[in-house]
Amino acid sequence: MDTLNMRTGGEGEPAVLLLHGLGATGAVWNHFAPPLGRRVLVPDLPGHGPSSPLPHYSFETLTAAVARALPDRRPLVVAGHSLGGVLALELASGKYDVEVLGVLALGVKVEWTQDDLGRVATLAARPARLFETRVDAEQAYLKVSGLLxxxxxxxxxxxxxxxxxxxxxxxxxxxxxxxxxxxxxxAARCPVVLAAGENDPMSRPGRLRALDPDAVTLAGLGHNAHVEDPAAVRALLERFGV
Known part of the structure; x- marks a missing residue:
């Protein structure tokens, strides 16, 4: 049976669902979540950490797996980083029997070239790379997740x-x-905040503003703004009463 590892903690409603980006795990939210002072749900996405892989990966299959793993159907605020931001928006469509009160989509890659698509397709087709030492594997993990x-x-x-x-x-x-x-x-059935670090090469502020004139630029931060400055990103959740 497929399993999705879900880290939970805190008390207070609405709960906040925190979705990490491609290559990372829910641990990226370790310093972000506790000061929220409410119930938090932090999954390791399918195919990441100890969570089971999927037979096919799409934004829909990933979102459906997260929705199935939620412990209840109480309303949620969702914050997602990069891939997680896309899943947060998908979850807010109403297709997954989850009531989303607000979405913070942080650092979503919104510009894709054919070279980009070809590169990720090549990576998806390769077997997992084997490293001689744990240190080497750790460095690879940090590079893939942008956390180096x-x-x-x-x-x-x-x-x-x-x-x-x-x-x-x-x-x-x-x-x-x-x-x-x-x-x-x-398609989102709730308020949405798009945001990215000023120095995020994957989610350039100008491109975000073309999608939403009110998109937020986080001064001095990069792709993993929620790790670099958790307080600055947490402040954006105040727009949803968090």
Missing amino acids: GIAPADPAGLRETEGGWRLAMDPAAFGVGAPDMPALLA
Whole structure:
């Protein structure tokens, strides 16, 4: 049976669902979640950490897996980073029997070239790379998740195997493709805040503002703004009463 690892904690409603980006795990929210002072739900997405892989990865299958793993159907505020931001928007469409009160989509990659799509398709087709040492695997994990130099590697993101170490991430997850952001924004049944770090190469402020004139630029921050400055990102959730 497929399982999705869900980290939970805190009290107070509405709960906040925190969705990590591709290659990371829910551990990226470790310093972000406690000061929220409310119930938090932090999954490891399918094919990441100890969560089971999926037979096919798409924004819809990933979102459906998260929705199935929720402990109840009480209303939620959802904050998602990068891939997690796309899933937050998908969840807000109303297709998954989940009431979403607000979405913060942080650092979503909104510009995709054919080269980008070809590169991730190639990565998705490759077997997991084997590393001789845990240190090498940790460095690879941090590079894939964009956390090099700003956070330690999550042990749950690594797996020891015969002959060495590999990332716990299922490489096939790279194959989700490019999101249709205009359609996702139009379908969301709740308020949405788009945001990105000023120095985020994957989610440039000008491109975000083309999608939403009110998109927020977080001064001085990069792609993992929620790790670099948790307080600055938490402040955006105040718009949803969090």
